[in-house]
Amino acid sequence: MAEETPRYETYTHPAGGWGAAKATAKVLLEQSVVGKGSRALLSMNKPGGFKCPSCAFPDPDREKTLEFCENGAKALAVEATKKRVTREFFATHTVSSLSEQSDYWLEEQGRLTEPMRYDAATDHYVPISWDDAYETIGRHLRALDDPNRAEFYTSGRTSNEAAFLYSIFVRAYGTNNFPDCSNMCHEPTSRGLPASVGMGKGTIVMSDFDHAEAIFVIGQNTGTNSPRMMSNLVHARKKGVPIVVVNPMPERALIRFTEPQDPIQMATFGSTAIASEFVHIRIGGDLAFIKGVMKVLFERQDAGEAILDHEFIAQHTSGFDAVRADVVSQDWAEITRISGIGEEQIRRVADIYARSRATIVCYGMGITQHQQGARMIQQLANFLMLKGNFGKQGAGIAPIRGHSNVQGDRTVGIDEKPTAAYLDQVRDVFGFEPPREHGHHAIEALQAMIDGHAKVFIGLGGNFVRAISETELAYEAMRRLDLTVGIATKLNRGHVVHGREALILPVIARSEIDRQKSGEQFITIEDAMSNVTASKGILAPASDDLRSEIEIVCRIARASLPDSTIPWEDYIGDYGLIRDRIADVYPGIYKDFAEKIKDPKGFHLDVPPRRREWRTPNGKANFLLFQGLLVDDDVTEPGMFRLSTIRSHDQFNTTIYSNSDRYRGVYNDRMVLFMNASERAERGLAEKEVISLETISEDGISRRVDGLTVIDYPMPRGALAGYYPELNPLLPLGHFDEISGTPAAKSIPVRIVAKAAAEVA
Ligand SMILES: Nc1nc2c(c(=O)[nH]1)N[C@H]1C(S)=C(S)[C@@H](COP(=O)(O)OP(=O)(O)OC[C@H]3O[C@@H](n4cnc5c(=O)[nH]c(N)nc54)[C@H](O)[C@@H]3O)O[C@H]1N2
Ligand SMILES: Nc1nc2c(c(=O)[nH]1)N[C@H]1C(S)=C(S)[C@@H](COP(=O)(O)OP(=O)(O)OC[C@H]3O[C@@H](n4cnc5c(=O)[nH]c(N)nc54)[C@H](O)[C@@H]3O)O[C@H]1N2
Ligand SMILES: [Mo]
Numbered sequence: 001m002a003e004e005t006p007r008y009e010t011y012t013h014p015a016g017g018w019g020a021a022k023a024t025a026k027v028l029l030e031q032s033v034v035g036k037g038s039r040a041l042l043s044m045n046k047p048g049g050f051k052c053p054s055c056a057f058p059d060p061d062r063e064k065t066l067e068f069c070e071n072g073a074k075a076l077a078v079e080a081t082k083k084r085v086t087r088e089f090f091a092t093h094t095v096s097s098l099s100e101q102s103d104y105w106l107e108e109q110g111r112l113t114e115p116m117r118y119d120a121a122t123d124h125y126v127p128i129s130w131d132d133a134y135e136t137i138g139r140h141l142r143a144l145d146d147p148n149r150a151e152f153y154t155s156g157r158t159s160n161e162a163a164f165l166y167s168i169f170v171r172a173y174g175t176n177n178f179p180d181c182s183n184m185c186h187e188p189t190s191r192g193l194p195a196s197v198g199m200g201k202g203t204i205v206m207s208d209f210d211h212a213e214a215i216f217v218i219g220q221n222t223g224t225n226s227p228r229m230m231s232n233l234v235h236a237r238k239k240g241v242p243i244v245v246v247n248p249m250p251e252r253a254l255i256r257f258t259e260p261q262d263p264i265q266m267a268t269f270g271s272t273a274i275a276s277e278f279v280h281i282r283i284g285g286d287l288a289f290i291k292g293v294m295k296v297l298f299e300r301q302d303a304g305e306a307i308l309d310h311e312f313i314a315q316h317t318s319g320f321d322a323v324r325a326d327v328v329s330q331d332w333a334e335i336t337r338i339s340g341i342g343e344e345q346i347r348r349v350a351d352i353y354a355r356s357r358a359t360i361v362c363y364g365m366g367i368t369q370h371q372q373g374a375r376m377i378q379q380l381a382n383f384l385m386l387k388g389n390f391g392k393q394g395a396g397i398a399p400i401r402g403h404s405n406v407q408g409d410r411t412v413g414i415d416e417k418p419t420a421a422y423l424d425q426v427r428d429v430f431g432f433e434p435p436r437e438h439g440h441h442a443i444e445a446l447q448a449m450i451d452g453h454a455k456v457f458i459g460l461g462g463n464f465v466r467a468i469s470e471t472e473l474a475y476e477a478m479r480r481l482d483l484t485v486g487i488a489t490k491l492n493r494g495h496v497v498h499g500r501e502a503l504i505l506p507v508i509a510r511s512e513i514d515r516q517k518s519g520e521q522f523i524t525i526e527d528a529m530s531n532v533t534a535s536k537g538i539l540a541p542a543s544d545d546l547r548s549e550i551e552i553v554c555r556i557a558r559a560s561l562p563d564s565t566i567p568w569e570d571y572i573g574d575y576g577l578i579r580d581r582i583a584d585v586y587p588g589i590y591k592d593f594a595e596k597i598k599d600p601k602g603f604h605l606d607v608p609p610r611r612r613e614w615r616t617p618n619g620k621a622n623f624l625l626f627q628g629l630l631v632d633d634d635v636t637e638p639g640m641f642r643l644s645t646i647r648s649h650d651q652f653n654t655t656i657y658s659n660s661d662r663y664r665g666v667y668n669d670r671m672v673l674f675m676n677a678s679e680r681a682e683r684g685l686a687e688k689e690v691i692s693l694e695t696i697s698e699d700g701i702s703r704r705v706d707g708l709t710v711i712d713y714p715m716p717r718g719a720l721a722g723y724y725p726e727l728n729p730l731l732p733l734g735h736f737d738e739i740s741g742t743p744a745a746k747s748i749p750v751r752i753v754a755k756a757a758a759e760v761a
Helices: 017-030 034-042 070-079 087-092 095-099 103-108 130-143 160-173 187-197 206-210 229-238 263-268 286-302 310-316 320-329 332-339 343-355 373-385 406-411 420-430 442-451 471-480 549-560 568-573 575-585 677-682 755-760
Strands: 116-119 124-127 150-154 214-218 243-246 256-258 277-279 359-363 396-399 456-460 483-488 501-506 523-526 531-535 641-646 672-675 690-695 704-712 719-723 748-753
Touching (some): 017 034, 017 070, 017 256, 017 263, 034 070, 130 456, 130 483, 130 501, 130 549, 150 160, 150 442, 160 406, 160 420, 160 456, 160 523, 160 549, 187 373, 187 396, 214 229, 214 343, 243 343, 286 332, 286 343, 286 373, 310 373, 332 343, 359 373, 373 396, 406 523, 420 575, 442 471, 456 549, 549 568, 568 575, 672 677, 677 704
Parallel strands (some): 150 456, 214 359, 359 396, 456 483, 483 501, 641 719, 672 704
Antiparallel strands (some): 116 124, 690 704, 690 748
16 A cells, blocks of 8 residues: 555544444455455354454344444454465565564565475575474474473464463473463453452453443543444443543543444434543553542541442451551542542542442553552452442443453463462373473563573464564564564564574464364354353465464474373364363363353353452452552653553554554554643644654663654643554563563653754764
């Protein structure tokens, strides 16, 4: 596509609506899959069909003819694309020249078609047979003096079956090194919530949206990243349920939305106002805000109103008094200064919460990707517990997960810190002694690569090197590895920034037919509400020389562990056998898997907090104390900004669909910086001035990104936003959530370096 000139304007329409319909049609056209794509869209998220490869939001309970959204359609279109990356393509381009191309360009080349090996002599990728590819991996893994020198990455599109076998193979090989996309994502949920309610997952199911009397959406850009949830929000608002949105950016869809699947609204150009309260929070101001709301509740309770659920608190919880004492001691001036929210609005929000008999709190990366992300989530749990919002219809905590199966992958064993009980199960079912020592999460894996300890990197999906912090060091570290393996559908940065030896192994995608010895196979995924469903592709695979992720994992296992007694070949032939083993390893939640999965709607995994059962050490739901109001703790110089690195409307993580971001009014440019206009003027910057950003840090590493155009945008003061992954070079490796190790990508301390200064430097 021709480069078009950048354009910035204010998007004044409701989100969704015809804009979304048009964008859906456009992407099908661009990928030349109008017929095939439309057909496939009809069976997406339908019983007997396949699961949308985009986000982890569940299917609705109600029946609809179409069950996809604009961004699901894009995800499918780029997967079903007619474009192909062939051996001729690789013969034309050296890998050095490919590494100069943008992420957008790399992905745009289309689907990978056959296994390739990097040839250092010519600097080209050249074809390799599948057997030789497996043997190459086996040779490297067998040669390592310590299995902990290999890093086994997983991205959340991988099926339960593939992830499960991968976790068994890697443990049989001898390590727990499982860096994973969730380590950069909802790990604060997985590590923070168990201390609160005994489980690191969401506690609502879809039908709870129909019974909620108030919904909070905190730090999550629903209209872009889980658009199907917009239906739930629209339905709630039409019934008069208040929605509180807490976000430093007035995300368009959360302000006003037209449901593309509502024919009347579409025909009449109607729309629904979504946020009844838009809380324009400062970056990192959520703790101060939520404590402010709680303070009001305590005040009103003390004044004689019946607001708190004392029965729930007394019967089910521990730690209430300390949290209460901390909250009431907070000073209003500090609360409003740090959150950026006036007392009046905090009181209005408190009133919404006070009146609601069932409240849902949804949250996303705006909460998790902070240095105290996990603790912040625990405060959200405190907030919900005050009114007994666990184990009650219409209520609960709802981490809005990212990748379609990121939650499932964790459930079936992608975990660098496995419990002893789980390892015992693996030992008993598979007959080998798994390693007990904890392995690496994503940040630790990169550190091991930087230190030179790690030698081999295998990526089951994803684009680790582009998604992780500290881009420059990550690239260097990747290039020093002995072997890198990308198991993928599309070409990406991780294939052109590679180790001394490198392999690209192309896979059958979710939407495609996967035929094995016992016939056509299906796989399963677990959505963000713990519902497990089957997914069966319907399109012909992009090439005859693709393999399923499951087959690839099994054959790598066979080549690396020649003496393994695990029947890897059998699993390739019949995925039902894998599900039987999952049931054996997880008898508590996956008992009768084979039977249960026959239900076209799937089945819910057990979520004990839903029946007020708390699997915490003290058997209670715990109010957890986190003193203070935060945010200002890390201001190190007066001119500092907090930078939030976010997704545009036209990307899926590191996959860029286009360089535009419709709802934020940005066209044909991703090197932008959203900033408050008056603050820009105060800093002496012109409109649309091109500037550089530098990270403020004390580790002696200089991090800088040039060529960013400043765009006037209603941001709070002291806050900047720009796009991931372009701004990842600014994210220090050591800047992460204290409890979970998740990179604090939503709050990077930066300074602006004006253009003039940049040119001098
Ligand atoms: N189309 C599409 N869908 C996706 C993805 C995609 O890239 N494209 N990615 C998938 C994945 S892996 C994930 S994890 C999810 C991500 O979905 P989201 O959680 O929505 O992630 P982000 O776009 O990174 O932005 C989160 C929001 O947090 C806000 N924010 C930033 N800082 C703060 C803060 O301090 N406080 C508060 N309250 N808010 C803040 C930002 O303004 C932004 O609106 O989406 C999934 N779905
Ligand atoms: N600064 C900053 N950094 C971030 C974030 C942020 O908000 N800000 N967000 C973080 C988050 S939430 C996440 S989840 C990570 C994402 O990190 P990853 O999950 O590693 O990245 P993706 O971009 O989703 O991976 C895309 C690649 O997956 C491959 N792929 C697609 N479909 C399939 C499939 O079906 N099978 C296989 N085997 N491969 C497939 C394609 O080749 C594609 O290039 O990034 C994190 N990094
Ligand atoms: Mo994510």
